Amino acid sequence: MNVEPNAITSFSGEFRFLSNFWICPILYDGLEFGSTEHAYQAAKTASRMYREMIRDAKTPGEAKRMGKRVPLIPGFHTDGTALSVMEALVTQKFVRHKVLRELLLRTGERQLVEGNDWGDKTWGAVLFGKEWRGDNHLGIILMLVRERLRNGTLKCLE
Numbered sequence: 001m002n003v004e005p006n007a008i009t010s011f012s013g014e015f016r017f018l019s020n021f022w023i024c025p026i027l028y029d030g031l032e033f034g035s036t037e038h039a040y041q042a043a044k045t046a047s048r049m050y051r052e053m054i055r056d057a058k059t060p061g062e063a064k065r066m067g068k069r070v071p072l073i074p075g076f077h078t079d080g081t082a083l084s085v086m087e088a089l090v091t092q093k094f095v096r097h098k099v100l101r102e103l104l105l106r107t108g109e110r111q112l113v114e115g116n117d118w119g120d121k122t123w124g125a126v127l128f129g130k131e132w133r134g135d136n137h138l139g140i141i142l143m144l145v146r147e148r149l150r151n152g153t154l155k156c157l158e
Helices: 011-016 036-043 048-055 060-068 081-096 098-106 137-151
Strands: 023-028 031-035 127-128 130-135
Touching: 023 036, 023 081, 023 098, 031 036, 031 060, 036 048, 036 060, 036 081, 036 130, 048 060, 048 127, 048 130, 081 137
Parallel strands: none
Antiparallel strands: 023 031, 127 130
């Protein structure tokens, strides 16, 4: 994947707010979750019981681990559902939270890449030598939300 020289390639430090692990309330299916990660992991299952268990996870990392052990909605990862859910949750994060929205807009036109060292080449990208490999779906969604915020096609709640 082509990464621009001034790209943001780590959702840590001053850019930690871009991470799905950032703590902020997110609504999904009538439940309030502590982070986008919590809500995304809960969305993977149709079981209300598992969704509530994930909602109650103490950290986004714990929610992610729990999400790996729940019965998945058939086709969740193969029919585009995962991408649609992630886009809706990330959109909500920035539409509902003014401070986060302003921080996202301050990234300007910079390319957003969820660079990681845990091997996630679906939502992010991994650096191999000087080459980035991955689909970077989270980065692409963030840039899409940023553009929609900038051009006024998203209605903000605060």
